[in-house]
Ligand code: HEM
C-alpha cells in the first residue's frame with residue numbers, strides 16, 4: 001500500500017496538504033442561502049450540455065438536406081434519443097434562466113463594485129455566449145423556427161453599422177442562407193462557444209478565488225456563529241445536492257414535456273405564427289416596436305451600458321449622490337424586461 | 350514563414366555568441382571593444398527587427414489565409430432571365446402567379462397599356478425588413494409579414510410595422526420584353542426548398558399551376574389568370 005502511495009507520490013508530487021489548501025476556500029456564511037448558489041447552477045448545467053451535446057452530435061448531420069431527418073432520427077429512433085435531446089433542450093432553458101437570475105443576484109447585491117468590476121464584464125460575456133449558444137442550438141434543428149430565426153438574426157447583424165455586411169456573410173457563410181450555413185452554426189454551437197464559455201468560466205472562478213465572494217451579513221444571522229464554513233466538504237455537499245435536484249427536475253421536464261419537432265424549414269413560406277424561444281421575446285418585441293436602425297442601435301447601446309455598468313454606476317452615484325440609484329434602475333430594467341416578455345408571450349402577433 | 354524561421358535562427362546564433370564576448374570585451378582595450386559593441390548592438394537591433402517583421406509577416410499571412418477561407422468561394426446567388434408570358438395576350442389589370450425555378454412564387458401584374466416592361470410589376474415576397482416571406486391577405490387587402498407585423502399594399506409599399514417606419518417597399522424583380530415576350534430575372538436556387546422541376550420554365554401551362562407551394566397566395570391574383 002505504501003509502495004503504491006510512494007509510486008504515485010513520486011510521479012504526481014502533490015501532497016494532500018497542498019491539495020486541501022488549493023480546494024478548501026473558506027466560504028462566507030451567506031452562501032448557505034440558496035439564491036447565492038445560482039452561480040454554480042449554470043456551471044453544472046453546462047456540464048450536462050457538454051455531455052448530452054456530444055452524444056447528440058454522434059447522430060446529428062449539419063446540412064440542410066439531412067439535418068431535419070437526423071434530428072427526427074434522434075427523436076424517434078435512437079435509443080433514449082428523445083430523452084437526451086429533451087435533456088439538452090431543458091438544460092439549455094434552465095441554464096439561461098440560471099445565468100439571468102445569477103446576474104440579477106450580483107446586480108442587486110452590488111457585488112460588481114470595486115474591485116470586482118472585471119468579473120462583471122466576464123459575466124456579461126458569459127451571458128452573451130450562453131444566449132448565442134441557445135440561438136445557434138435551435139437553428140440546428142432545421143425546423144421552421146430554425147430557418148427563419150437564423151435568417152432574421154443574420155439580417156439583424158447586417159444592420160450593424162460598418163461591419164454588418166461582413167458579419168452577416170461570416171455567419172451565414174455566404175450572402176444568404178445556403179448549404180454552408182448549418183455547418184457554421186454547428187461549429188459555433190458545439191465548438192467555438194463551448195470552448196469560449198469554458199475559458200471564461202475558468203477566469204471567472206479564478207477572479208472569485210482571488211477576491212473572495214462579497215461578504216454579506218443579514219439581520220437574522222445568529223450573532224455568534226462563525227462567519228465562514230468550509231468549501232470541502234460543506235459547500236461541495238450543497239452543490240452536489242443542487243446537482244442531484246437539477247437532474248431530477250431535468251428528467252421530469254424531459255419526460256413530461258419532451259422536445260418536439262415542428263414542421264421542416266421551408267425557405268419559401270414563413271409560418272403565420274412565428275416566435276423565438278422565450279429568452280429572445282424581449283428583443284423580438286423590441287424589433288416590432290421600432291425601426292430596424294433604432295432597434296439595433298439601442299440594443300447595442302443597452303448592451304454596452306450593461307458591460308460598462310460597474311463604472312457607470314460609480315458615475316451615477318457621484319452625480320446623484322444616491323447610493324441606491326442602481327437598485328432603482330435595476331427595478332425599472334427588470335420590470336421592462338418582464339413586461340416585454342409577457343407582452344410577447346400573450347399575443348399572437 | 351520561412352523568412353521568420355531564418356531570422357529566429359539567426360537571432361539565436363547571435364545571442365549564444367554574444368554573452369562570452371561581451372564579458373571579455375568589458376575587460377579588454379576600450380577602443381577596439383566600443384566599436385565592436387557598437388557593431389554588435391547594431392546587428393542585434395537589426396535582427397530583432399528582422400525577426401519581428403518575419404513573425405508578423407508569416408503569421409499575418411497565415412491569418413489572412415485563414416480569414417479568406419471563411420468566405421466561401423462562388424457564394425453569389427444565381428439569378429437568371431425566365432420567360433413568363435406573351436405580352437399581347439395579357440390585359441392590363443390582370444396578374445399571374447409565376448413559379449420561379451427556385452420554387453419561389455412571384456406575382457406579376459400588368460398595370461399599364463404600353464408594351465414595355467414598366468407596364469408590369471413583379472413583386473418579391475421577401476420582406477425588406479429582416480427577410481421573412483410575406484403572404485397576401487385578401488380580407489385585409491394587403492401583404493402581411495408575420496415576423497414583425499409588417500404590412501404592404503398591392504404595389505408593395507409598406508403601410509404598417511417596422512418596414513413602414515423605415516419607408517421600405519417589397520423588392521420588384523427586373524423585367525424585360527423581348528420580341529413581344531415578357532421575361533423576369535428571378536432566383537434559380539433556394540436552400541432546402543423543394544424546387545419544382547426546372548422544365549416548367551418554358552412551359553406556359555405550368556406557370557399557372559396554383560398547386561405550387563406559394564408564399565404569395567393564389568388569391569393575390571383573384572383578378573384573373575392568363576390562359
Ligand atoms: C452552453 C451550452 C449549450 C447550450 C445552451 C445548448 C443549447 C442547445 C439548444 C437550445 C438546442 C436545440 C434543442 C432542440 O430543439 O432540439 C441544441 C441543439 C444541439 N446541440 Fe447544443 N447547447 C449547448 C452545448 C452543446 C455542445 C457542447 C454540443 C456538442 C458538443 C452541442 C450539440 C448540439 C447538437 C448536435 C444539437 C442538435 C440536435 C438536437 O437538437 O437534438 N450542444 N443545443
Ligand code: FES
Nearest residue numbers: 476478479494499
Ligand atoms: S421581417 Fe417582415 S416585418 Fe420583420
